[in-house]
Amino acid sequence: MRILSITWGFTLGGIGKCLLAYDRLNVLSDVEIHTACITLDNNKSDLKPLHKINATIFHIKSRKDFSWMEKAVKLISEFKPDVLFVHGFNGPIIARAIQIKLKRKIPFVCSYHGFYHAPSLSRIPLAPVFNKAAEYVYSHHATAVVAVAQYCKNQLVFRGVPEHKITVIHNGLPARQQAGKLVTRDDAGLDNSNFVIGIASRLDPVKGLEYLVDAFAKIVMAYPMARLLLVGDGPCEKNLRKQSIKLGVADKVIFVGYQDNVDNWLDLFDVFALPSLAESHSIALLEGMRAGKAIVATDVGGNTESVIHERHGLVVPSADAVALKKALIKLIENSELRRRLGCAAQKRYEAEFTEDRMIEKMSIWLKRFA
Numbered sequence: 001m002r003i004l005s006i007t008w009g010f011t012l013g014g015i016g017k018c019l020l021a022y023d024r025l026n027v028l029s030d031v032e033i034h035t036a037c038i039t040l041d042n043n044k045s046d047l048k049p050l051h052k053i054n055a056t057i058f059h060i061k062s063r064k065d066f067s068w069m070e071k072a073v074k075l076i077s078e079f080k081p082d083v084l085f086v087h088g089f090n091g092p093i094i095a096r097a098i099q100i101k102l103k104r105k106i107p108f109v110c111s112y113h114g115f116y117h118a119p120s121l122s123r124i125p126l127a128p129v130f131n132k133a134a135e136y137v138y139s140h141h142a143t144a145v146v147a148v149a150q151y152c153k154n155q156l157v158f159r160g161v162p163e164h165k166i167t168v169i170h171n172g173l174p175a176r177q178q179a180g181k182l183v184t185r186d187d188a189g190l191d192n193s194n195f196v197i198g199i200a201s202r203l204d205p206v207k208g209l210e211y212l213v214d215a216f217a218k219i220v221m222a223y224p225m226a227r228l229l230l231v232g233d234g235p236c237e238k239n240l241r242k243q244s245i246k247l248g249v250a251d252k253v254i255f256v257g258y259q260d261n262v263d264n265w266l267d268l269f270d271v272f273a274l275p276s277l278a279e280s281h282s283i284a285l286l287e288g289m290r291a292g293k294a295i296v297a298t299d300v301g302g303n304t305e306s307v308i309h310e311r312h313g314l315v316v317p318s319a320d321a322v323a324l325k326k327a328l329i330k331l332i333e334n335s336e337l338r339r340r341l342g343c344a345a346q347k348r349y350e351a352e353f354t355e356d357r358m359i360e361k362m363s364i365w366l367k368r369f370a
Contacts, residue, residue: 001370003033004081006072008090010037011045012260013202014283015088015113018148018171021355022085022362023053029363034079038068038094046260069101076102083143083369084108089116089130092137099141107143107369112152112166114280114301117206135159143369146362149281149302167365170305171281172358173290173349180261185268188254194227195332198269200262201284203234208275208298208318213240215275215324217247223332226252231265233258266291270338271331277318279303286353292346294338296327306353312345 003025010016025031035055039047040062050057056075058068076084076098086095086108095108115131118124138145138161145166147153153166185191197216201207209230216228230240230253237255244253259265266272272288272295279285279301286306288295295313297303309315314330316323331338 001031002081003031003083003085004079005033005035005085006094007087008038008094010039010050017283019087020049024359025363028359031363031366036075072098073101087111089134092134092142096137096141109144110142112145112147114152146365149305151302152280169361170353171283172353172355173286174355176263176290183264188229188256190227193225195225196227196229196268196270197273197328198229199273200231202232203237205236206278208277209240210243211319211321211324212273212275213243214321217249218325219328220249220252228253230255231259269293275324276300289345289349292342294331294341295345312348313341
């Protein structure tokens with residue numbers, strides 16, 4: 001069975017990591033999969049991971065440059081896939097456009113990681129347009145949809161996508177790969193007395209990081225040895241820096257930017273905090289579980305499918321700095337609770353959320369469309 005996997009844009013966020021993981025179908029199953037990525041010429045994302053899997057990259061000058069369609073048609077004629085596998089909120093739109101260009105209904109399936117969230121105020125009006133278009137294509141043209149969480153499936157069914165079209169396969173991660181530069185506390189300006197609350201994630205408004213900074217400012221008043229370590233970059237970094245200055249904790253909130261050796265940075269954390277306002281099935285949360293960290297996460301999206309409250313971590317309401325503060329203080333004060341929750345989270349990852357487990361399920365699902 002041959003599958004052409006297509007995405008628009010690439011980052012090492014959740015969709016990007018899944019895209020790279022799906023390439024392992026070539027090794028772990030009798031599915032032959034080839035990846036293609038449509039990307040803007042001015043995209044600053046690191047495309048080296050795509051080169052490593054020999055992906056085809058369609059470079060375009062702007063979003064109004066539709067030359068990718070001709071390139072996609074040419075690749076389809078050469079690779080001769082049985083099925084297209086498209087990703088992200090605009091994946092179904094890409095696949096439908098290719099069908100129209102080909103003048104035939106080549107079957108396509110979609111991975112669904114959640115609806116489009118506007119990254120800036122100027123793009124908010126586009127969100128309902130993108131989401132309505134995707135819902136229509138899921139319902140009327142896609143062969144099937146794989147959702148990364150039961151929460152996501154419920155969203156789609158509520159919006160009218162036929163339930164029989166949707167299968168849930170949770171995201172999975174490979175075993176820890178502590179590659180790259182080793183990280184010490186000195187690298188982050190920490191000493192052994194510091195208690196480190198950390199997150200490794202894109203610094204995006206949907207991550208709710210302003211509530212974490214607010215909670216941390218209150219925590220540090222009682223626990224001055226506490227530090228907040230933010231691993232990642234993104235559009236809200238500037239505002240978070242301003243907030244930490246305004247709250248008088250700028251010297252205790254540490255920004256280290258994007259890192260390609262996240263596992264090494266996780267080793268510095270005493271607690272992994274995920275204050276998201278919305279999630280589908282968080283890869284960042286799985287990374288914290290895999291690392292055996294005590295976790296505080298919000299009760300949004302698929303978070304509660306990964307972490308059960310007081311069994312694998314502490315789950316709090318979203319957009320609630322007070323609840324975040326209380327949960328984090330509980331873990332600061334109780335080392336045995338931190339140890340127990342961290343061990344339980346790691347065991348749950350090993351049982352439910354490994355990459356091998358995800359790939360096995362994905363192979364079985366895809367073969368239904370051969």
